[in-house]
Structure formats: C-alpha cells, structure tokens
Amino acid sequence: MTGLRERKKQRTREALIRAAIELFIERGYEQTTVDEIAAAVDVSQRTFFRYFATKEDVAFALHDMIEQRFFAAVREQPPGVPPSQAMRIAIESTWNGIGASIEDTVPVRVYMRMWQTIEQTPALVAVLLRRSIDSSERLAAEIARREGVDLETDPRPRVVVAAYTGVMQAAARHWGTNAEVTVDAARERTMAYLDQLGPSLSEDWGTGRKD
Amino acid sequence: MTGLRERKKQRTREALIRAAIELFIERGYEQTTVDEIAAAVDVSQRTFFRYFATKEDVAFALHDMIEQRFFAAVREQPPGVPPSQAMRIAIESTWNGIGASIEDTVPVRVYMRMWQTIEQTPALVAVLLRRSIDSSERLAAEIARREGVDLETDPRPRVVVAAYTGVMQAAARHWGTNAEVTVDAARERTMAYLDQLGPSLSEDWGTGRKD
DNA sequence: AAGCTAATGTCAGCAGCTGACAAATGACAA
DNA sequence: TTGTCATTTGTCAGCTGCTGACATTAGCTT
Numbered sequence: 001m002t003g004l005r006e007r008k009k010q011r012t013r014e015a016l017i018r019a020a021i022e023l024f025i026e027r028g029y030e031q032t033t034v035d036e037i038a039a040a041v042d043v044s045q046r047t048f049f050r051y052f053a054t055k056e057d058v059a060f061a062l063h064d065m066i067e068q069r070f071f072a073a074v075r076e077q078p079p080g081v082p083p084s085q086a087m088r089i090a091i092e093s094t095w096n097g098i099g100a101s102i103e104d105t106v107p108v109r110v111y112m113r114m115w116q117t118i119e120q121t122p123a124l125v126a127v128l129l130r131r132s133i134d135s136s137e138r139l140a141a142e143i144a145r146r147e148g149v150d151l152e153t154d155p156r157p158r159v160v161v162a163a164y165t166g167v168m169q170a171a172a173r174h175w176g177t178n179a180e181v182t183v184d185a186a187r188e189r190t191m192a193y194l195d196q197l198g199p200s201l202s203e204d205w206g207t208g209r210k211d
Numbered sequence: 212m213t214g215l216r217e218r219k220k221q222r223t224r225e226a227l228i229r230a231a232i233e234l235f236i237e238r239g240y241e242q243t244t245v246d247e248i249a250a251a252v253d254v255s256q257r258t259f260f261r262y263f264a265t266k267e268d269v270a271f272a273l274h275d276m277i278e279q280r281f282f283a284a285v286r287e288q289p290p291g292v293p294p295s296q297a298m299r300i301a302i303e304s305t306w307n308g309i310g311a312s313i314e315d316t317v318p319v320r321v322y323m324r325m326w327q328t329i330e331q332t333p334a335l336v337a338v339l340l341r342r343s344i345d346s347s348e349r350l351a352a353e354i355a356r357r358e359g360v361d362l363e364t365d366p367r368p369r370v371v372v373a374a375y376t377g378v379m380q381a382a383a384r385h386w387g388t389n390a391e392v393t394v395d396a397a398r399e400r401t402m403a404y405l406d407q408l409g410p411s412l413s414e415d416w417g418t419g420r421k422d
Numbered sequence: 423a424a425g426c427t428a429a430t431g432t433c434a435g436c437a438g439c440t441g442a443c444a445a446a447t448g449a450c451a452a
Numbered sequence: 453t454t455g456t457c458a459t460t461t462g463t464c465a466g467c468t469g470c471t472g473a474c475a476t477t478a479g480c481t482t
Contacts, residue, residue: 005448005459034438044462049439084412122341129340130333133384147416155404158381159411166377170369173344193366200370201295201409205358216428216479223429244468255431260470 013051014105015041020058021106025113029059029121056127059118062111063128066101067135070094074142083143083160088194091168095187112181119176132169136161167193224262225316226252231269232317236324240270240332267338270329273322274339277312278346281305285353294354294371299405302379306398323392330387343380347372378404 019040023032034055038048052058073090081089094101099108118124140161144151151157171193175186199205230251234243245266249259263269284301292300310319329335351372355362362368382404386397410416 003449008448009460033436045438046440046463047461050460053439055438082415125344126337126341129344130337133336133340136381149416155407156411156416158385159378159404159407162377162381163374163408163412164377166373166375166380167370169377170347170373174369193370196366196370197374198412200367201374201412204293205360205367214480219479220429245470246468256469257432257471258430261429264470266469 012041012043012047016043016048016051017058017061017105021062021110021114024059024117025110029117029124056124059114059124060127060131062102062106062114063118063131065105066094066098066111069097069101071138071142073097074139077146079146083147083157084164086143086146087139087160087164088191091194092187092191095183095190098183108183112183112186115172116176116181119173129169132165136165139165163197164194167197223252223254223258227254227259227262228269228272228316232273232321232325235270235328236321240328240335267335270325270335271338271342273313273317273325274329274342276316277305277309277322280308280312282349282353284308285350288357290357294358294368295375297354297357298350298371298375299402302405303398303402306394306401309394319394323394323397326383327387327392330384340380343376347376350376374408375405378408 016037020032020037023037023040034048035045037058038045048058052061070090073093074086077086077089098111102108102111118128136158140157141151143161144154144157147157149157168190171190172186174193175181175189227248231243231248234248234251245259246256248269249256259269263272281301284304285297288297288300309322313319313322329339347369351368352362354372355365355368358368360368379401382401383397385404386392386400
C-alpha cells in the first residue's frame, strides 16, 4: 500500500516513541537525554530532532493520538445535545476507547504510567497546559458551530470549555499523583469531578461552615 | 534601616527585572539572551542566575507581586461570603489595586505590555499555566478552610477554583492578544467572563441553534 | 586595620536545539 | 539493471540556557 520509505519512517517514529517513553518512565524525563533515546533506536541525535521538534513532543505523542479521538467523539454528538452534555459524553467515550487509540504503539498501562510521569514533571505539566489551550480553542470553535453562535462575540463557548477543561485538569492532577492508576479509576474520578461543577458554583454549599 | 549590602542587592534585582522586561517587550522573549540582560545591568551572566533560577522567572517577577495581593484580598473576605463570590470580589479588588502592587518597580503600562508579551510567547504561556496550578492549590486550601470542609475528601474547593481560574485564563488570553490594553479594559473583560460562568453551564443557551 | 562572610566574577562543561553540507538510501525511468 | 533524482540520515560546528568549582571582591564586625 505505502512505499518502503513511508513504512520505515513510521517504524522509526514508533521506535523513538517507545524508547523515549520507556526511558522517561524508568529514570524520569529530565534524567533522560535525547542522545540516549537516539542511541536506543540506533539513530543520530539530529534524526531524533527531525521527527520531534522538541524532547517534549515525544512525551506527548500518545496524548496526541487520544486527543484526536476525543474531538471525533464531540463531532459525533447529534445536534440538540447541549454543550456541557456533549462534552461530558465525549469525555466518557474517550476514556472507554482509550485502548483502541494507542494499543498499536504501546499497551494502555504504559500510557497511564507515562501520564503519571508527566504529572510529576513540572516542565511537562507546563507543556501539557499550554497544549490544552490550543485544544480549548478548537473545542470552543466546535461548540460555537454546533450552537450556531458567533465565537468572537459570544463568550459562552470559551467559558464552558474553560470551566470544563479546568475541572478536568484538576481531576487529572489528582489521580495523576497517586500510585498505580487504572483507566477505570481515572475515568471515574474525572466524571465525579465534572458532576460537582454545578453544585460547586451554587451560593450555599450547605455544610457546617465554621465562622 | 537595612545595610548597604541589602540595598545593593535589592537594586540589582530591580535593575535586572527592569532591563529584562524592557528587552522582552522590545525585541521578544526568545530573542533576548540572558547575556544581554546581564550586560545591560553590567553584571555577569552567572550573577543573573543567582537572582533568578531561570530566564522565565524574571519574566514573572511582576506577576508574582500582584498575585500576592490577590491572596491577601481573598483572606480579607469575611466568613459567610460564599466561595465563588469571595473569589469574584478578590479578583476585582486586585485589578483595582494593581498600581499599588508594582508601581515602585515599573509603571502599570509596562506591566500590561509585558503581559501581552507573555501571552504571545508559547513558552511563557506554558510557565504561566504551570504556576497557576500552584496558586490554584493554595487557593483551594484557603476556600476549604473558609468553608470548613476537608480538602482531601470534598472535591468542591478544587472544582470551583478550577472553574474560576479556567475562565479567568480564557479571559486573559482574549485581551492579552489584542493591541494596547488598559487595566480598565482588562478588568471589565475578566468580570464579564466570570458573569457568564453560570449561564454557560445551563442546559439551554436559548439561541437559534442550526440543526 | 584585620579578618570574616556574603556577593560576584571567571571558567569549564553539559544538554537541548539548529544550520549547513556530505553521505546513504529508497523511488522511478530508461 | 542501471543511472538519475529526491528524500532521509549522519556529521560537525555552534548558539543558548544553566550549573559546579574556585578565585576575587566588597561589605560588615571587632
């Protein structure tokens, strides 16, 4: 189907991802040199940087694949489903299909461990959040399209998206710092947090306030 | 009052901040080398790194001062004020007192321009967001304390904070990319976004949806 | 004035990343 | 099959952010 050249490139790319993630998990992101990753795949350092613009990029390769699925899930929601619900459903379905997204490259357990490595590495957390801005913008555009409102004049698309991604990030942070997380646990935690969004904004939390 | 040594250090520090920010605004963050900043203050590069651990840190020096004020404003809110309202008030009051926070070091207009530089520099955006995680955590702790709930078992403190900071970041992003922003405009934009939080989460946006 | 300590300078070196050019390796046609 | 062409890879040299080690300077103390 595709030429030998294409396939070879694809293989090199996946090999770099696997080698990098293995090393990152094993000895930490900052403790791993690009030279080491390149050496593990028997490729020059310069070649690594031709596949990935930065060392960070290879750390997010799996994440990128999964995110693609999420967007597809949002687009699949029939019109009429309100924004917050569409996002909720897409989030849940992405969690459920996470295996299908990456299993060709790496088992899911490896992804979960890489995720923890990300959460525990400040430099990677920074990059993660930066990337989520771009995603948020794209997502807001999709919501605006669905609802037939103008993204430039109506703040609501960006606001819902901001609130949701903010809450999701908080959830991810929470389970990302615990030991040995399963997909199920992560999904549950995420959904639980989302369910709290409405109640948390209400005036009265209805608990014994100490004043 | 304080020794000559102390004062000299303080002066060096402020000189570095001023020089750095001037250069960042003028020719961009990435286009400015640490050597240039150090040279502008007539100090060795090594000395720069003794004042600021990273080049990024000096870019956020002003931001840090203002954030301190924000936390003070939150703590000043009397008990009984619900979390979302306390945050709202503190945000507004921080905007109003922004001059008092930094005017000793740099005029407010310079801060606004530096802010735009940050927003337009992906690497700095990343750092900004990473820092906001730490702030969020501290803020959630403060909210939990005010409301007398347990931060570890009750997700609501982190969820409100996440929603609020998510929305604020979206607002900042919006005005941070426009040309020549005033404090007033920025504050208005921020508050407008926050006001949309509730409505945006409601099921029906009540607009002509095209389906 | 002498001695102590904190701040600064100098230098050497590592890691991430890039440009330039040469070498190797698939693709494709004669 | 071979020769040409385009793409990919390797090599090398160099810049920038950042750090450790050690020498030097400058403020503080008695």
